[in-house]
Amino acid sequence: MLTKSSTELVRQQNSALVLAALRRARNLSHTEISAATGLASATVSAITAELERAGVIAKAEQQVQGGRGRPRVLFTPRRDCGYVIVVRISSDVVQYSLTDYGGTLLDRFEESRNHDQRGTTAFAQIFVEALERLLQRSRLTRDRVLAVSISSKGLVDVDNDAARLLWSPVFGSEQLDFAALLAPQWRAKVMLNNETLLVAQALAAEAERAPAAGFRSLAAISLGHSIGLGVARKGRFGEIDVTAPNFGHMLHAPSAGLCRCGAYGCIEAAAGFYGILRAAFEVPPDTIPAKFVPIAEMDKIAASARQGHRMAGYAFRQAGLALGNGISRMLSLYERMPIYVTGPGTRYFDLLHGGLVEGVSQSLQLRLQGPPEISVVLDEQRLVFDGHLERALGVIDSEIATA
C-alpha cells in the first residue's frame, strides 16, 4: 500500500505545482497562478512568499500595463537559482551544454569521440574534465549545478536513484556508473536516460501543453545505427510516465541474422543501418556486422533502391517489416498509441514504409482498433535536448519543493 501522508507533504506537492506552472509559463501573476493550479489565493500568497524567501522565484521588474485596477506583479523563476548540465553521448561525438534554471542555453561545446580509444575509464576522465571546463568557462562553482542530465543510446538501470549504463552501442556491456563517478565532488543530482526516452518525454510534454484533446500515450522510435524506443504514458495520477524498452534488441526473427549485441535475430539486426547494408549487399547474415556505417554509404544504397535495384529495395523492405512487426508486438503489450519516427533513418522512410505497414497489420489488436498513426518527426537532437530539460528541471522543482 501507499505511504502515510501529512500536512507537510501537502505543501510540498502544492509548491511543486506552483513552481511547475511558473516555469511552464515563464511568468505568472498571483491570480494567474491561482487559476492555473486551482489553489486558493491565500494559499498562493503563502507559497510564493516562501519560495521568494528561499530565492527560487522573484518578482519580475518589468510589469504588464494596461489593466484597470491594481497592476499585476509577475513572478518568475530566478534563472540564477541554479544550473543544469546536459550531456548527450552519441557514437561519434559528446555534446556538453550548460543551461540556467530557466532553461536557456548558456554554453555548449562538443568533443569528438576517438573511436580506437574505447574503454570506460578513459572516457570517465574525459567526461569529468569536460564538466570542469564547462564550469570554468562560465565561472561557476560546482555547487551551483543542481542537475547533470546525461543521455546515451542503450540500456539504462531503471532504478530511480541510479545512473548506470548497463549496455550501450558505444561501450558495449562495459558498465558505467555516472552517479558514483560524480558522487564525491558534486552535489548535483545525476540522471542518466536513454536518448529515445527523452524524445518521447519531449513529445509528450508538447502534446500535454497543446490545448487539443487529452494526451494519453505515444511512442517514439529512433532509426539509425541502432534502433531506440521510448514510450510515454499518462499515469494514474496524471503524471507522465516514460520508459525506454529494449526495443532494438527485441527478438524479431532468427532470419534477421547476427546482431552486434551478439544475439541472433534482433530487430536492429534487420532494421539498423548495418543490417540494411548487410542485406543489400547479400553478405551472409552471420557476418559480424560493421561497427559504423557512414551515412553516405546508406544514401547510396537508398538511391539504388529508389532506382529499382532489387536487393537494395528488398533490404529496406525487410527492415520496415522488422520494425512493423516489432511495433505490432509492442502495441500488443501496451495499447494503441501514435508512433513518432525520428533519427537519421527517417530519410529512408519512403523505402521503409511499405514493409512497415505490412509488418504492423498482423495482430488482433491492430485489426480491432485500426492501425496506429505513424508520423515522421525531424529534429531529433532538439527533442532530446528538450527532453533533458523537461526531466531535469522537473526533478529540480520537486527537490526544491521538498527542501
Next chain:
Amino acid sequence: MLTKSSTELVRQQNSALVLAALRRARNLSHTEISAATGLASATVSAITAELERAGVIAKAEQQVQGGRGRPRVLFTPRRDCGYVIVVRISSDVVQYSLTDYGGTLLDRFEESRNHDQRGTTAFAQIFVEALERLLQRSRLTRDRVLAVSISSKGLVDVDNDAARLLWSPVFGSEQLDFAALLAPQWRAKVMLNNETLLVAQALAAEAERAPAAGFRSLAAISLGHSIGLGVARKGRFGEIDVTAPNFGHMLHAPSAGLCRCGAYGCIEAAAGFYGILRAAFEVPPDTIPAKFVPIAEMDKIAASARQGHRMAGYAFRQAGLALGNGISRMLSLYERMPIYVTGPGTRYFDLLHGGLVEGVSQSLQLRLQGPPEISVVLDEQRLVFDGHLERALGVIDSEIATA
C-alpha cells in the same frame, strides 16, 4: 503535472491506509495500527473513531488476554458493512460468488454456459438474473452490494471507470458493457478484469505480504485453450500496478498458422490447445481451428509425445518455443521478472519446457541478466478468486475513505 493537494486528501489517504492494514491483519489494536501505518497514536484515534462512527469497523468483543497493562482493544472491519459479488466467466461455466466485506465466502453457485446459445444479449439476461438469485438466497438487497467484480479471458477496456469486454474467446468481438448493464439498478461499483491479470494481482499481493526481500514485479501466464498474461509491477508510489497485455494474440511467427482471432501467427495459434492439436495431427496450419479441445484429447497427445511420438513431441516443442519467444519479447519491453505459469496447460509443462527455455534464451537482455525464473503455480482458480477479492476490497476501501 499532478493535481493540487489538501488536508482532506491527507485524511483520505491515511484512512485508506488504516483500513487496508486492518483488513490485511483481520484485527489490530490501536498501537498495532500505529506501528503498521507509521501514523501517530493521536491520529489513529481520530481515524478509528471516525471509521467506527461510520459503521465500517468495530471493536472486536473477544479481547486478547495475557499482557500486564491495560488490555488492548482490537479493531476489526465489520463484515456486514457491505458485500461483494464475484463472477468468473470461463468458456464452459460461469461461477457466481458472494462474499462479505471481510472476504469470507457466503454463497456460491455455477451455471454451465450453453454452447450453442451464444450472443451477449441472452447472456446479459442470464447474468442479471443470476445476480438477483444470489441476493435472494442470502436475503440481501441490491444496495448492500458495494462491488461486482467480473473476470473473463480476453481484452478489457483499460479505461478506469469502464467495464467493457472488447474481445473474448467466449463472445468474440461482440462487446459487452457490464457497467452499463447494471448501472440503473445497482449502486455497486462494477469491475471487469482479465482473468490472468487477477492471477498476477493475487501472486503480487502474496509476494508483498511475504517478509522476504521486496517485491518488484512478476508475470503470470495462463496456458489453456487460449494464452493469458498478467503483469504486476510496483509503481512509483509503492502501489501494485497490474496490466493484462494482449499476449496470446501477439505476433509470434507467420508459420504458427491461422488463429481463431482471424489473424495469422499469434502465439496462441502455436501454444493454445488447438494449435498444439493442429501441429500434432499435421492439419494444415490455415485450417480454421477447433472451437474447443477436450482436455482428454490433449492428454492423449501428451501421452504419445511422452512415448516418443515425433509429431506430438514436435507440437509441444513448437508451443514451448512460441511461449518462450513471446516471454523473451515481453521481457525486452518490461524488465526481468519471475514468471509464474498457471492454467490447465501446466500438466504438459514437462513437454513444453525444452522449447520454452530455448525460446526464452534469444535476446540481449536475457543474456545480460540471466534467464528469468519460471515456476509452475497450480490452483489457478483460487488465485483468480483471491485476485478478485484483493482488487474489489481495495477499491471499496478507498471508496469508503473518500466518502
Next chain:
DNA sequence: CTGATTTTCTCGACTGTCGAGAAATAATCC
C-alpha cells in the same frame, strides 16, 4: 491494597488550506 506496566485517550501546538474582506493602485467618469 498499592505500585508497576501497558495501552488508550485527550489536549495543546503546529502546519496547512480556504473564503471573505481589507488594502492597494491605476483607469475612467463627471
Next chain:
DNA sequence: GGATTATTTCTCGACAGTCGAGAAAATCAG
C-alpha cells in the same frame, strides 16, 4: 481634479489534520 470603479494583492480568522506529551484507564504482581 476628485470621486468612482475595477482589478489585483494581501491579511485575518476559521477550519481540518497531524503530532508529541502526558493524563487516564485497566490489568497484573506482590
